Amino acid sequence: MAGLxxxxxxxxxCERVDELTYLxxxxxxxxxxxxxxxKIVNTLQVRDIFVEEEPIEEIxxxxxxxxxxx
Amino acid sequence: xPPIIEVKDLAKEFRTFRRRExxxxxxxxxxxxxxxxxxxxxxxxxxIAPGEMIGYIGANGAGKSTTIKVLTGILVPTxxxxxxxxxxxxxxxxxxxxxxxxVFGQRTQLWWDIAxxxxxxxxxxxxxxxxxxxxxxxxxxxEILNLKEYLHTPVRKLSLGERMRCDLAASLLHNPPLLFLxxxxxxxxxxxxxxxxxxxxEVNRTERTTVLLxxxxxxxxEELSQRIIIIDKGHILFDGDLGQMKKRLAKYNQVKxxxxxxx
Numbered sequence: 001m002a003g004l005x006x007x008x009x010x011x012x013x014c015e016r017v018d019e020l021t022y023l024x025x026x027x028x029x030x031x032x033x034x035x036x037x038x039k040i041v042n043t044l045q046v047r048d049i050f051v052e053e054e055p056i057e058e059i060x061x062x063x064x065x066x067x068x069x070x
Numbered sequence: 071x072p073p074i075i076e077v078k079d080l081a082k083e084f085r086t087f088r089r090r091e092x093x094x095x096x097x098x099x100x101x102x103x104x105x106x107x108x109x110x111x112x113x114x115x116x117x118i119a120p121g122e123m124i125g126y127i128g129a130n131g132a133g134k135s136t137t138i139k140v141l142t143g144i145l146v147p148t149x150x151x152x153x154x155x156x157x158x159x160x161x162x163x164x165x166x167x168x169x170x171x172x173v174f175g176q177r178t179q180l181w182w183d184i185a186x187x188x189x190x191x192x193x194x195x196x197x198x199x200x201x202x203x204x205x206x207x208x209x210x211x212x213e214i215l216n217l218k219e220y221l222h223t224p225v226r227k228l229s230l231g232e233r234m235r236c237d238l239a240a241s242l243l244h245n246p247p248l249l250f251l252x253x254x255x256x257x258x259x260x261x262x263x264x265x266x267x268x269x270x271x272e273v274n275r276t277e278r279t280t281v282l283l284x285x286x287x288x289x290x291x292e293e294l295s296q297r298i299i300i301i302d303k304g305h306i307l308f309d310g311d312l313g314q315m316k317k318r319l320a321k322y323n324q325v326k327x328x329x330x331x332x333x
Contacts, residue, residue, distance in 0.1 A: 020329045025322045033323055045330040054320040056288050056312075060300070063319070064129045067302055 171241035175253035231262030
């Protein structure tokens with residue numbers, strides 16, 4: 001997908017869900033949601049957009065895998 | 071308010087012997103045993119205030135069930151101190167169990183072949199529950215858990231969700247101040263889960279019952295508890311407010327977006 005590579009800079013990771021759906025994950029200390037959204041809508045033709053906190057499952061998974069907190 | 075549960079440096083070790091494989095190995099097993107000590111729980115400490123509803127989570131084999139079994143008096147700890155409702159569970163087991171309710175999601179404590187209502191009547195006698203209290207609580211449970219339709223059905227004919235509702239009612243019949251639940255929503259569909267959660271909230275609110283529950287379903291925790299304790303390999307990794315956990319441990323935000331279909 002052209003344009004995606006421009007957004008994927010330091011600390012921003014993009015995951016393709018299907019042809020038209022993407023998930024962009026970013027370090028919340030490094031980037032603000034507003035900044036990331038701005039980048040996305042300025043670069044791509046977006047129909048719809050949602051922002052979420054990291055799901056609790058993901059946090060817990062990280063804790064289980066690393067065996068430590070933080 | 072003094073804590074209702076106090077756990078200090080709890081440790082539990084299991085000694086198992088390593089089994090060798092094959093016929094020769096099996097023979098050797100009879101004569102030479104090599105023992106391995108496994109520390110299921112290692113210096114775990116926490117305290118719980120009356121009326122709290124706590125989610126106790128961890129991967130399989132993390133030590134959750136071992137903790138619950140020590141707290142309910144089934145297992146004797148290898149080290150550390152445990153008090154609950156003023157008792158030492160494994161030592162004062164007989165007197166202590168009158169004050170707790172326990173549900174293990176994987177198995178039922180009801181009598182398999184008899185009607186649910188008969189199990190309840192037996193429990194009424196066992197716990198010496200006064201008739202008036204029994205009637206009042208049965209009324210309450212029947213109403214919010216919707217038990218009426220199958221009170222006369224034998225337990226073996228109930229669905230998992232129906233059985234779980236009956237098990238919960240049975241565990242609370244004697245109105246214990248402490249309730250331990252080991253995976254109460256395991257294998258249930260979304261509607262059944264929701265009903266159980268609503269019930270637990272109601273009991274916690276009206277009776278101030280202290281609830282400690284283990285689960286793998288994190289939505290249980292989000293729905294039910296303010297506080298979560300995460301255990302891993304026998305150690306506590308996190309103990310605190312759910313909101314705090316998100317604030318402290320969430321590293322990422324995520325943006326999901328849909329592109330315009332150009333075709």
